Amino acid sequence: MHHLKRYGCAALLLLLAITGHAQQRVTLKDLLNKVDQNAPELIADSASIAIKQAQATETRSNWLPNLKLNYQADVGTNNNTAGPYFGFGIIPSNSRGVRTENNTSAVLTNLGIAALDWEVYNFGAYAAQNKVAGSDITVEQNQFQQSKYKLQAYTIGNYLQLLRLQDYLAIQSRNIERNQQIRRSIQSLAKSGIRPGVDTSIAEAELSKARLTYIELDNQLKQIQLQLATISGLPYQSIVPDTLAETRLISQTNIPGLIVADTANHPIINYYRSVVKNSLQKEELVKKQYNPKILLEAAAWGRGASVDANDKFNNLSSGWGFDRNNYLVGVGISYNLFDLRRKQLKLRTQKAATDYALRKLDEQKSLLALGVSQANIELNTAKQRLAEIPNQLKAATAGYRQKLSLYKSGLTDIIELNAALNILYRAETDYAQARFAYTSALFQKAVTGNQVSSVLNLLN
Structure with missing residues (x-):
């Protein structure tokens, strides 16, 4: 009988604990x-x-700043004529003076450029x-x-x-x-x-x-x-x-x-x-x-071509490598x-x-x-x-x-x-x-x- 009472009390306490836990309140904070x-x-x-x-x-x-590295190798003609024009970004460059007659011989050129442009101030x-x-x-x-x-x-x-x-x-x-x-x-x-x-x-x-x-x-x-x-x-x-x-x-x-x-x-x-x-x-x-805007501009580039200074069109393979090098530095305002x-x-x-x-x-x-x-x-x-x-x-x-x-x-x-x-x-x-x-x-x-x-x- 004593054991039953003890177990009964324990069970009651457990039930109260479970009930209390189930009804735990949440504060607003x-x-x-x-x-x-x-x-x-x-x-x-x-x-x-x-x-x-x-x-x-x-x-x-x-x-x-912007520092751009560019390289290109091109095959094409070198056949200019006199006269100004707007490039509009779609007319390719073709550097050479005007010849007396039309010449459609192929030329191999290559060009490497390192260009810097910086809006300094x-x-x-x-x-x-x-x-x-x-x-x-x-x-x-x-x-x-x-x-x-x-x-x-x-x-x-x-x-x-x-x-x-x-x-x-x-x-x-x-x-x-x-x-x-x-x-x-x-x-x-x-x-x-x-x-x-x-x-x-x-x-x-x-x-x-x-x-x-x-x-x-x-x-x-x-x-x-x-x-x-x-x-x-x-x-x-x-x-x-x-x-x-x-x-x-x-x-x-x-x-x-x-x-x-x-x-x-x-x-x-x-x-x-x-x-x-x-x-x-x-x-x-x-x-x-x-x-x-104050701008700093700088560029260095090298060029090579299969046509020489005497306007002789050599073998295309001679156009590889740089035989002319240049640089340009400038400050501008826009x-x-x-x-x-x-x-x-x-x-x-x-x-x-x-x-x-x-x-x-x-x-x-x-x-x-x-x-x-x-x-x-x-x-x-x-x-x-x-x-x-x-x-x-x-x-x-x-x-x-x-x-x-x-x-x-x-x-x-x-x-x-x-x-x-x-x-x-x-x-x-x-x-x-x-x-x-x-x-x-x-x-x-x-x-x-x-x-x-x-x-x-x-x-x-």
Whole structure:
């Protein structure tokens, strides 16, 4: 007997441990950390930052010179005539003076060239290109932070919805229990002939309705769990919110005063501010990219041909090898006068883009200020609701108990009892909705004011 008791206690402890593990709660801070690490959207955005960094590295190499090595061997005629022409890139070169008669004898030539061209200085265009490339990285990084911010708001909203649905499920469970209690009472009263049999049918219908509502609420909860599982990488069954979080936030009445909006460093503001800066730097690039260019040119080459200096056409094999060598070095400056007009037109377009970016920045500042004000009003309204709701709940509870007692005594009918039950159910759901509205407004103020971490720290 002693052994049975000992094994029974061990089995009970094991069952409690398993149950506790299965119902382990996920805090909002832990969920947000998982989303930051595993959200597909953030993983893709981080890859786009790497692209911009690679492009910036590529841009920094624009200053490198071109050093081209060329070699060719050709067989053809050497038969020139006088007169100018434009080459258009398709007329082959044929170096030799004009002969008195036509000569179509074949000539073998070979040519090797090493040619350097280098844009040594362009009056700040290289530096402007690098600044724009660096600014592109900053824009992409701020875009990433903005995506994190939006995903954070999305995660918080869904987490609070889970808390609300859990409250609704608990209320619905109590509603089912009350309907079961009413049905048992009716069945007992109907058997004794105090109540008509039709009351049993009405009670069954109400109980079935309560169960269907529970099923629908459970489905909504699972759908939100699936959405959070997609961005967090957690199994959806394990995303069970910490029900005490809502209670902690409601009990700390000084939290709203601690949330001081910091919109100056808000991720959305930082993103649009970086877009404005990027556009301004592109303006500078437009100004610099049409500046004159100082070029260094150099070439060394060797040539050989089967026709000699006496204009004798020798055997083709004598054309191999170089018998003349040359070099050429020069510095030049290049400027296209019509670039003045091109620069004006392009700069006008870029200035329009800058003006648009500034207007978007101002728009986002206004929207954030509006969001903070709306959250403050909603928070104050939610506090007033929470103060008033207990009165409704207390009265509804007392009314239901009174109606249930009267029904059991045969002093009222099933319709009035169900009406009292519905009033109690509505009061409980109103209370759950008021709790949700308060925490939702609190986090809305924190999200809009860039102070989510301050609220999360209060939940520890």
